[in-house]
Amino acid sequence: MVFDVVSVGTCNMDFILKVPQFVEPDGEMYIEEVKKIPGGSGLNFAVKTTLNGLNTGLIAKIGKDHHGQIISHKLQQKRVDVSRVMKIDIPTGMSFISVDNHGKRSMYSYMGANEKLNLYKDDFEYISSAEILYLSGTYWEVAYAAAKHANTLSFAPGALLSTYGIDKLDPVLSKTEILFLNEKEVEILTGLDFKNGINFLIEYGIPLLVVTLGDKGSILLTKNEILKCPAKKIQVVDTTGAGDAFAAGFISKWHNEKPLKSCLNFASESAADCIGNLGGI
Numbered sequence: 001m002v003f004d005v006v007s008v009g010t011c012n013m014d015f016i017l018k019v020p021q022f023v024e025p026d027g028e029m030y031i032e033e034v035k036k037i038p039g040g041s042g043l044n045f046a047v048k049t050t051l052n053g054l055n056t057g058l059i060a061k062i063g064k065d066h067h068g069q070i071i072s073h074k075l076q077q078k079r080v081d082v083s084r085v086m087k088i089d090i091p092t093g094m095s096f097i098s099v100d101n102h103g104k105r106s107m108y109s110y111m112g113a114n115e116k117l118n119l120y121k122d123d124f125e126y127i128s129s130a131e132i133l134y135l136s137g138t139y140w141e142v143a144y145a146a147a148k149h150a151n152t153l154s155f156a157p158g159a160l161l162s163t164y165g166i167d168k169l170d171p172v173l174s175k176t177e178i179l180f181l182n183e184k185e186v187e188i189l190t191g192l193d194f195k196n197g198i199n200f201l202i203e204y205g206i207p208l209l210v211v212t213l214g215d216k217g218s219i220l221l222t223k224n225e226i227l228k229c230p231a232k233k234i235q236v237v238d239t240t241g242a243g244d245a246f247a248a249g250f251i252s253k254w255h256n257e258k259p260l261k262s263c264l265n266f267a268s269e270s271a272a273d274c275i276g277n278l279g280g281i
Contacts, residue, residue: 002129002130003055003056003129003130004049004054004130004255005054005055005056005057005130005131005133005134005255006059006129006130006133006134007042007043007045007046007049007057007058007059007134007136008042008059008060008117008119008133008134008135008142008143009040009042009043009045009060009134009137010041010042010060010093010111010114010117010136010137010138011042011043011058011061011062011071011093011113011114012038012039012043012092012094012095012112013036013037013038013067013070013071013093014035014038014039014040014094014097014240015034015035015036015094015095015096015097016034016035016036016037016097016240016278017031017033017096017097017098017099018031018033018034018099018278019031019099020100021100021101022098022100022104022106033278035278037278037281038070038071038074038281039095039240039241040060040093040095041137041156041158041244042058042059042137042138043058043060043071043075043080043281044241044244044245044248044281045134045136045244045247045248046058046075046080047075047078047080048245048248048249048252048270048281049134049248049251049252050078050079050080051078052248052252052270053252054251054252054255055081056080057080057081057084057130058075058081058082058085059084059117059126059127059146060084060085060086060114060117061086061088061090061113061117062085062086062087062092062093062113063088063089063090063091063092064087064088064089065091065092067091067092067094068092068113071092072085072087074281078281083126084122084123084126088113088116090112090113090115090116091110091113093109093110093111093112093113093114093115094109094110095108095110096108097240099237099278103235103236103237103239103275104239107240117138117139117142118141118142118145119142119145119146123146124145124146124148127146127149127150128150130150131152131255132150132152132153132154132251132255133146133147133150133152133153133154134154134155134156134247135153135154135155135156135157135172136155136156136158136244136247137156140161140164140169143155143157143161143169143172144171144172147171147175148175150175153172153175153176153177153178154177154178154179154180154251155172155173155178155179155180156180156181156243156244156247157169157172157181158185159184159188162181162188162189165189165190166189166190166191176206176207177207178207178208178250178251178254179208180210180211180212180243180246180247180250181211181212182211182212182213182214182243183212183214186201186211189201198219198221201221202221202222207222207223208220208222208260209221209222210247210250210264210267212246212271213231214231215231216230216231217229217268218231218264218268220260220263220264222260227261227264229261229264229267230268231268231272232272234272234275236275236276237275237276237277237278239275241274241281242271242275245271245273246267246268246270246271248270249266249271250263250266250267253266253267
């Protein structure tokens, strides 16, 4: 099978707790709403791109437990290919996310089966069958191995991978066609302030840099142009998965060869749709 895009990243069961406000140490607070929903960066992106009409596959690991069954069923229900979503004898990853009335959140994550994600020959062939590889929320070793087999690489390192810096991530960044970061991650990755950081990344050779700026919108940079998109005006309920939805929206239009401005606008709309609800999908 030939895929439009293959996503490599995490699969979790998200437990989202809607609370009036966060508690201090030794404090106590009642919960207004609880939502249990599949999540994780790899899963969120795969579901969103499938909903946007792309033929999408996912490489991830989940447990042979009840949460793993729920995730597997949801992915199949959403028509994401799960032939490389492996079930192992380790509990499925979990995230416990508190969201206050302003949409701010605190998160505790248990990696579980995600920690055992590694790639085999069949995974490399799976990646090579896709027009685009999307890497997010994974370990450096996995990102490095996957990038070597990508036809077109889009990379969202997140804060954790960004801490490795430019030199360590060079084998992946040197193959990256589209780099997704937020404002803070630009500074973490480059060790520079935001303005100098984005300029450095373009000079470094990133063909397409897309940066989300929270309520300030987003910015896209290439060697020859800079495009900006304001944030959509919407009441923020929960920012969980907003970055994944943004990337999925952008890739969906970019794959269909839409103008970069249209890609950025649709990405912003996708993120806005996401933050208006609890959960990433």
